[in-house]
Amino acid sequence: MGDRRDRGRDQDRDEDGRDETENDAAASRPQGEAPRSVLREVDEAARLTARMLLRPAREASLAVLRPSDGWPAVSKTLVATDFAGCPVIFVSQLSLHARALDHDRRCSLLAARPGKGDPLAHPRISIFANAEPVERGTQAAARIRARFLARHPKAELYVDFPDFRFFRLKPEGAALNGGFGKAFELSPADFVEAEDDELEAAGIRARDHMNADHLDAVDAIAARAGAKTGGWRIATVDRRGFEIANGDQMRRVEFDSDPAGDGGYRKAFVELVSAGRT
Template identity: 50%
Template sequence: MTDKPSPIRETNDEARALAAALLRDARFAALAVLHPDTGAPHVTRIGFGLSPDGAPVTLVSDLALHTRALSADPRASVLVGEPGSRGDPLTHPRLTLSVAARFVGRGTAEHDTIRARWLADHPKSGLYADFADFHFVRFDITRAALNAGFGKAFALGPEDLG
């Protein structure tokens, strides 16, 4: 019996550059969390950006189920990359991040730098970003899966994305 070759390609600079571009260009993403009441998967759309040091971040409200879910269990997954206007959506690149969420405390230097960058990239959120029920969340990447198109799958680590 022969072993099947792995469908995962060796990570290279082209894959790293594509992953970096997907992260840099994303202004929204899909966030998967574990529902705090049932433990079942729950997916929602979030605003998305990068902190000045390149870490993925979002701005969440206490009213959202995913905020409660991240408070209960910081393990999550984030998907960036949108299909193009033409062709099969599954042939367009996308990046799935396995992350640990960390709420960023108000009044910290980290909060201030993330807030400034967020508002520069998401100016309309200036209407609500400072409301008491809104919080910035930083996603610390544990691993990533890049699908660069048909037959182009890569496994990436945090070191490949930073």
């Protein structure tokens, strides 16, 4: 009987080793047509999801290639983003991932939004990037240092140690999974903005003004974003929105209008506060 069962299973497979169900699926497609992609067309909702995952992330999983043998190695790292939206990491030269990035600049960064239930039902994004070391003493380094400390104030204890340095991860693309059946392949233009030094400086001034004189408005904005308590401050600002922080909590808020247009950041913040009051 065992031989008959084995022969029966063999009859269910063709010379290519495919099951009959696979053959039926292939036969149902027009000749020469490739299998249908599971990827969705990138839209504004996907771009927003990407920003809402990456921009407020305080930690992420970093994948590098181990210098000794090329094996993939993954570690947890603190993360921020620069004004344009490129991820920024701060690492010790004693770490494996720092040595790996000196050997091979290619890396991946995984940022995810945790939640209850099945972990795979929640959004996550993998950034494929080349790591660029940030030279100390430059204006770019000063801006990145300030943005990083605004998210990780405890890092001020070691941010100026000589064996630590920043890497800017320049994206080459990204894989976004917004949950089951919501897969997208993103280009850098889908989640990285153009650099704009003047707009960045204006954003810093707007942040400092809001934190100094309008913390009640910041709390109102936080409440609109779902926060249950007060005591929030604005940590980092970009062209699309900003991050608010309260201890270890961080949330992303998007502007309703472009601060690069008429009215600038003042108009953008006033609109959010007015929307919360109504």
